[in-house]
Amino acid sequence: xxxxxxxxxxxxxxxxxxxxxxxxxxxxxxxxxxxxxxxxxxxxxxxxxxxxxxxxxxxxxxxxxxxxxxxxxxxxxxxxxxxxxxxxxxxxxxxxxxxxxxxxxxxxxxxxxxxxxxxxxxxxxxxxxxxxxxxxxxxxxxxxxxxxxxxxxxxxxxxxxxxxxxxxxxxxxxxxxxxxxxxxxxxxxxxxxxxxxxxxxxxxxxxxxxxxxxx
Amino acid sequence: xxxxxxxxxxxxxxxxxxxxxxxxxxxxxxxxxxxxxxxxxxxxxxxxxxxxxxxxxxxxxxxxxxxxxxxxxxxxxxxxxxxxxxxxxxxxxxxxxxxxxxxxxxxxxxxxxxxxxxxxxxxxxxxxxxxxxxxxxxxxxxxxxxxxxxxxxxxxxxxxxxxxxxxxxxxxxxxxxxxxxxxxxxxxxxxxxxxxxxxxxxxxxxxxxxxxxxxxxxxxxxxxxxxxxxxx
Numbered sequence: 032x033x034x035x036x037x038x039x040x041x042x043x044x045x046x047x048x049x050x051x052x053x054x055x056x057x058x059x060x061x062x063x064x065x066x067x068x069x070x071x072x073x074x075x076x077x078x079x080x081x082x083x084x085x086x087x088x089x090x091x092x093x094x095x096x097x098x099x100x101x102x103x104x105x106x107x108x109x110x111x112x113x114x115x116x117x118x119x120x121x122x123x124x125x126x127x128x129x130x131x132x133x134x135x136x137x138x139x140x141x142x143x144x145x146x147x148x149x150x151x152x153x154x155x156x157x158x159x160x161x162x163x164x165x166x167x168x169x170x171x172x173x174x175x176x177x178x179x180x181x182x183x184x185x186x187x188x189x190x191x192x193x194x195x196x197x198x199x200x201x202x203x204x205x206x207x208x209x210x211x212x213x214x215x216x217x218x219x220x221x222x223x224x225x226x227x228x229x230x231x232x233x234x235x236x237x238x239x240x241x242x243x244x245x246x
Numbered sequence: 247x248x249x250x251x252x253x254x255x256x257x258x259x260x261x262x263x264x265x266x267x268x269x270x271x272x273x274x275x276x277x278x279x280x281x282x283x284x285x286x287x288x289x290x291x292x293x294x295x296x297x298x299x300x301x302x303x304x305x306x307x308x309x310x311x312x313x314x315x316x317x318x319x320x321x322x323x324x325x326x327x328x329x330x331x332x333x334x335x336x337x338x339x340x341x342x343x344x345x346x347x348x349x350x351x352x353x354x355x356x357x358x359x360x361x362x363x364x365x366x367x368x369x370x371x372x373x374x375x376x377x378x379x380x381x382x383x384x385x386x387x388x389x390x391x392x393x394x395x396x397x398x399x400x401x402x403x404x405x406x407x408x409x410x411x412x413x414x415x416x417x418x419x420x421x422x423x424x425x426x427x428x429x430x431x432x433x434x435x436x437x438x439x440x441x442x443x444x445x446x447x448x449x450x451x452x453x454x455x456x457x458x459x460x461x462x463x464x465x466x467x468x469x470x471x472x473x474x475x476x477x478x
Binding site for chain 2: 052
């Protein structure tokens with residue numbers, strides 16, 4: 032090998048090495064892919080929330096949730112009597128007019144209670160779902176908002192009971208809300224508590240559809 | 247003579263080594279920057295064509311392969327309700343979106359005037375960063391996605407774009423707020439979106455619109471953490 036050849040080989044090796052070092056340096060030498068901004072929020076002086084309501088109206092025995100379009104209201108009234116606690120659900124216009132009883136239940140056992148979820152109303156205001164909180168967990172109960180039976184034979188559908196009977200490979204976690212006018216979104220988890228497949232529960236067919244996306 | 251020539255060549259090689267090193271470094275950084283850049287379109291079909299006021303009454307929409315019924319809009323009867331912060335002393339308006347908790351908080355000065363659950367990007371990322379409302383539209387049409395993910399949504403109301411076609415707006419097709427559900431925009435209930443729309447400002451002359459900060463997380467001590475924020 033002549034000196035000239037040797038120098039050429041050295042040159043090419045050096046150049047390749049330099050390129051590689053440059054790339055490696057770009058990856059690891061202080062280049063941040065995720066530069067971080069930190070912005071301070073103002074110190075809150077007071078809280079005002081005149082129109083939207085996240086938490087139920089803070090009365091001890093009455094709570095309600097407005098529909099997403101602000102047109103309708105679902106109200107839950109709790110009365111305590113000798114036989115236990117009676118939960119009565121009514122729908123109405125946002126101004127309180129056109130009240131309609133949609134569901135009523137009495138629990139003697141204090142381990143059972145009811146609540147209104149934030150996303151209770153279907154997007155078209157035709158359905159609502161409410162939560163039954165019991166010793167074995169939460170159940171979502173679906174109702175027609177106008178008080179009519181949801182099917183020819185049922186006044187309400189317990190979507191959680193149906194779901195648990197049909198889906199056994201994943202554990203029911205929660206019903207979060209409505210994916211569309213007739214589709215409830217159900218999240219599941221694995222036995223080790225990790226997030227698993229999400230499902231649609233379709234009304235009124237009661238079909239359960241697994242989703243490729245986890246919600 | 248030969249020695250001199252050899253040392254000259256060596257110098258040349260060293261120079262080339264440094265040059266190529268610097269060039270490779272710069273090129274790699276630029277490439278990484280480019281591939282790491284957040285997308286500029288939330289709605290791939292209407293991002294460039296439809297950022298304008300538009301009402302399409304009695305036209306069905308499509309979302310997740312299903313027909314949805316858009317609201318019928320009568321722009322002439324549009325009313326401004328109770329404006330947020332009307333009873334609060336004037337101050338700079340700022341909207342913060344917390345992607346971790348899926349909440350939106352609006353401030354007027356130091357007063358919180360609205361807190362609401364929202365739905366941010368599920369199928370596309372909502373870009374973190376500090377922006378300003380650059381356009382307010384009472385209604386528009388949004389479309390994008392492909393295959394089963396295709397959507398076409400007329401009459402999307404109370405739209406406030408803050409970065410390209412990423413905006414705050416109503417979502418009449420779902421009610422799953424507090425959970426990610428969008429292609430990058432910030433979905434809101436109509437009651438919340440209208441209240442925010444009536445309160446927030448668009449750009450006017452040299453004045454920028456209301457500030458919008460998208461935070462990956464808002465800490466307990468009120469710090470908005472933004473990872474890989476959009477650099478405007």
